[in-house]
Amino acid sequence: MYATAPHLDSCASSAASYLVQGGPVSTIQRLGTIPEPSVSLIYLPTSSIELPETFEFARNINLAKVAKHIRSFVQLPIDWDGYGGIPASQASASDALEFLVRTPKYSRIPKAMLSGDGEISLYWDSSHAYAEASFPGDGTFHFFTDTPNAQNIIDGDDIDVRSNFPADLRRFLIHYFG
């Protein structure tokens, strides 16, 4: 929703899809800082409700869920997996969040995972294709893709997370996960 009415404060935060507004002065918060409500007004466990992508706000709500998952990796204890796993660095989480907001809106949103060495990855998975982007925490990401017959696969290294989304990865995601 692009909020418009009734007053200018609402108008100011027009792109409400990504933004939240609070207090008498409009404040805008980026995806990574969307606050959780302190009191739930919904009786059902909201985590069990899957929002269809056709719901206008679904993309941003689902992105916020992934963002929360990414941030949770930083909070993990050492040896979180029982094999000496280390938590994610703040830098890896920040890079993953920067990448997340740049993922093509045409395609589905990715899921997040953490490897034992503390590197966060985002991935798309189906029976037809797989794609994964990983964030070592130095402001770059690397990615690879896979398909059952190894056709159309692509990869890339040391790409600035703040640069334009790679066109070949965008095409792959739209083709297999659009």
Next chain:
Amino acid sequence: MTLIVKPYSEKHAIRNVVFAFEFTNPLSTIALREIRASKLHSRLIEDLDLPQHSEQTAVTVNIGAHGAVPSFGSGTPELTGLTYAHSKPNGEAAWAVSIQSNALVVTCGDYQRWDGTWKKVSLFLAETLPSILSNTQINVIALQYLDEFSLHGSREDWDLKALFSKDSKYIPRNLTDIKGACHSHHGYFDFPESPDSYKRLTNINIGVTESGDALIAQIYSVHKCLLSSPLVGSVEELIGESGFIRKSFADLHKENKNIVGDLLNQEVKDKINFDGSK
């Protein structure tokens, strides 16, 4: 006593229309500061009659890991949005241009006819899009309408069939039998062009609230083109006679008219000259 159906304004029911563009990459604080310092800032305020300027800011809070104390990022609020507006006496925006880190939003709260509205919107776009496109790209084009009607009469006369068509394919059959507050939210994707170009998201949300002796019915409809690749071309080309932006908005407007035309009953459509205007 009968039920009287009134559109939001004398000639039509459109409370506001929003033209929006979402970005592939967020605009940085630096880019927003540059826009504020550029000629565009004064053009919007002085020449395009949007004298009410406001800014949106955000403070980053770093959540401490393992019990560490949370800290503020830079300590100073970052600029995340610029809004230029011209209000109506009731406080709603007659026109507003909002440049946010993730979207450009043009709001029209003073809708007349499509041609006149588009003419003014294209003026705003001709001014603002060059600054946007020099910093980021656009991958979503969206059009959002809020139509509003009030149904006046005693509670026993309340009947949503006085507004909605009982044969509409966009609302559940139950809705026209309801005598009070209710809602119906509906959304779907389709591919009006080749799937390689864009997929379209449509949301049709109807909300009916009770207000004194009246029912207030709002039809909130959103139409989004999710582009398969970012827009390319000059602003002149994109918003020109056969440009992609102009064509997309015209198509979305037409789609909205089809949907709202299907929702309303003929009597209401005649009353607001629906088939002859909008």
